Amino acid sequence: MGYQALYRVWRPQQFLDVVGQEHVTKTLQNALMQQKVSHAYLFSGPRGTGKTSAAKILSKAVNCEKAPVNEPCNECAACRGISDNSIPDVIEIDAASNNGVEEIRDIRDKVKYAPNAVKFKVYIVDEVHMLSQGAFNALLKTLEEPPKHVIFILATTEPHKIPLTIISRCQRFDFKRIQPQDIVGRMSQIASETGIACNDQAMHIIARAAEGGMRDALSLLDQAISFGGEEVTVEDALTVTGSVSHAFLGRLAKAIYEKDVSHSLQILEELLSMGKDPSRFIEDMILYFRDMLLYKTAPSLSDSFERVLADPGFKELAEVIPADHIYGLIDNFNKTQQEMKWTNTPRIFLEVALVKLCHQERTTDAPSGQVEELKQRISDLEQQLNEIREKGVAVTSEEKAVARPKAQRVSGKAYKAPVGKITQVLRQATKQDLNTVKGRWGEVLEQLGQQNLKSLAALLNGAEPVAASSSAFVLKFKYDIHCQMAMDNSRFVEAMAAIMQQITGRRLDMAGVPESQWQQIREEFLAVQHIDSPDADVKQESDPFIEEARKLVGDDLLEIKE
Template structure:
């Protein structure tokens, strides 16, 4: 048999081998021992964190001849057959390439047949979020009430794309990114058993580059072993991962602090000539200064740092660079990192950023001298003002004060709703459209929480839809500030439009209006429609009780109050 990659050879075969997911493995082991295995599970989390491996281990454990057991024995015929894929009762399906309705209908038709070789028939559907809407609908009833001999295990990296009706029918387990120290421990165990020689610091570099994925870490380790000759050194790990050594980062930080533009550009040129990725380089710089800041504020947390090793040079930089300078450097690098995403010449942005940082430090030093001069001038003016007060000559300034306060009050502006846009929506608004938005509003708020937009959801706590058309809807806010914060954030508006398309099937644009302005805008619109001889919106939105009252007493005697 040909060579197999490390992550395939050392794929976990027991729950104890699944590193960094104790909150998942412990729960599953307890369920196995207590014989409380659910009919459906959803494993979600980043790539390479053990979702599919845990699914196969669970399939072996429930079908092991030693069951009930917390770990599969990996010796019986059932365990060995599931491991090598020879038992047809454990079916792995890639939803990325089998995402149609017909594939799910085939599962639904075959699920009623009892397993041939083991106790439970287990369906492992990987990347389940890739299924079409029709496929999800076909899976619903089977997933909720499958036969007693069937277990479904769904795995995904994007749980927010899965319908809530599917999620509610599963026990959900969220796999988290694996900590670097756990990755290093697993790699050390593998190296000890394979007899490979690897530098300890090189392992830490590989673990940091893997960004929480064990599969990525083992792939990088495999690549570093192939690249090296006898021992995997730090330089080998830096070359394979594209990372920058701490020595170079320290040189660059020192050059920025000393305002040495030539040295900073020289370090950058050396790194890029070595083939380092500019995007990876600026990320390493941000994390380096982040660790500088954290070590200044909380030296006791040094053991949890992911990117640096505490050496004498690093400690000297901590004592030399103050926190305000670190704030400015991180902010500047972060802005440069965003700009580099949209350019074909990232080196130019890096060079400009370094030059700007060096000059910013010089400007700060110059401004320090000006501040001292200004302080002396302020003290002199205060002394002169005190003399004027003693002489009774401060009436003119005192008289000017109300004018200044009045100007400030005039300049203060409150949020004004987009009346024209709201009138356009009201002109096309219908009662069914409004009912559809109201019925889905709870799902919209829930999706905001799932997509890490809880701050936006908080603004909508006391907001309600008051009008809707087929293309947009009006949302009434209780507080003006909540309405203003929402309507001035384009990211929030785009998120709401996308979620509306997801839950209602139509992309609906949001128009916000404060509660204090809504009644006036609505009355103005109704009066305008009546003047034009049309009352379409009023009729569409009119309450049936008001309509009946209008028939009984007429418009002259009818008065409507919100």
């Protein structure tokens, strides 16, 4: 066969070669050594992160003649046969082109047959999210309880499209984007073993352009090698990836800060004439100023820079440009980037953004003389404010002293109990009627709850009947506000009368009185009335012993018997 691409030649053959996925490889290796290999796996993650390669390595490791091992030996007949695809027991299926029900039914029919050459039959289904709903349904039962000699490995870049019933039957491993430094390390190893001369900065540029995919990075490296010939330089990497060089970005950043509109537009024209993509260019500018902001706030994190190297020119420019200015530049470039997505003329948006940034700096920057004048005026205002505060302390204290009595006034209208109605009930009140109401009071509260009046029933917490006649009763409330809310609610009053008629057989109207007013109303009634009937609930007693007992325990706890 002719020339093979780097990503094919250097495809991982062991878990050790799978870069940046230690959380996956370590778990699989432990499962192999403990002989706890699951019947189904789901590998999900971005493209080029090693999902299919890890599946192939796992299929070799479980079938290796030296098993149990944490790495395939790649020397036995099983490992070599799986590597060159000569063993039919390891089947790779592209679900993008075999996504129908018939293909899955064929797998379901053949899965029960034992493997021919190795211990386990392994099905590797790539891009499994492309299967139809019917195909997923056909796979479901087989995936849940396959024969002991079968292992399913599903790989996908879009796990959200897979039914949850499929995911729940698999051990899921999420492959993450590979860090640029890990990609550079792998490319350095490949370059040293193949004898390719590659500049270190060029590899960093390629690694960042790959966006976390090792396959993309090796493809770009392969392209840069073909473009550059004997050695891969920074310019070769910039040309292949479409990125803008660090020097051009520094020149443009300096022109923007110096408010040189003509020079900044000239640099933009030069870059676009070199075939640079406007979208990639503005992304490079955002990352350049991001690196500058990172350098100003955390210089020790230079390894996290995306587009720059901390050379003397960059450091000098970073020291001059203030952080607030960098925030504004990033924000403006980000807005321009969003607008460029919906236009056919992105170059115009770039030019307008550069002109706006330069012009904005001219209008907002103030001469040093004006800055000093503003600082002096601020200082004078602060001094005047302090003097006003010192003078205002005594006045404020006097105002508070004068206003304090006014603040003690009670606002709002207090509830006034209906004295006439309560007095009428007391004239006709009997002990028997009061005992009847008290004895059925629990039923009254229960009826209120059953009639969806629980919120109103809460008003009766602490309330109790204190007097009753054949047609009405007096209800004493513990709090004034509860009494007012209850008596002002006509629905509540009517409901109480209806419940009383249902329970006692008589319609009893309710008269509410707060506890703070009940004692005074009762004493005034006793002072006026002279009732000698033994059936009366309340009566005036002139006995000094009774009066002394009333003072000690109160009327509520005092019961007088003839």
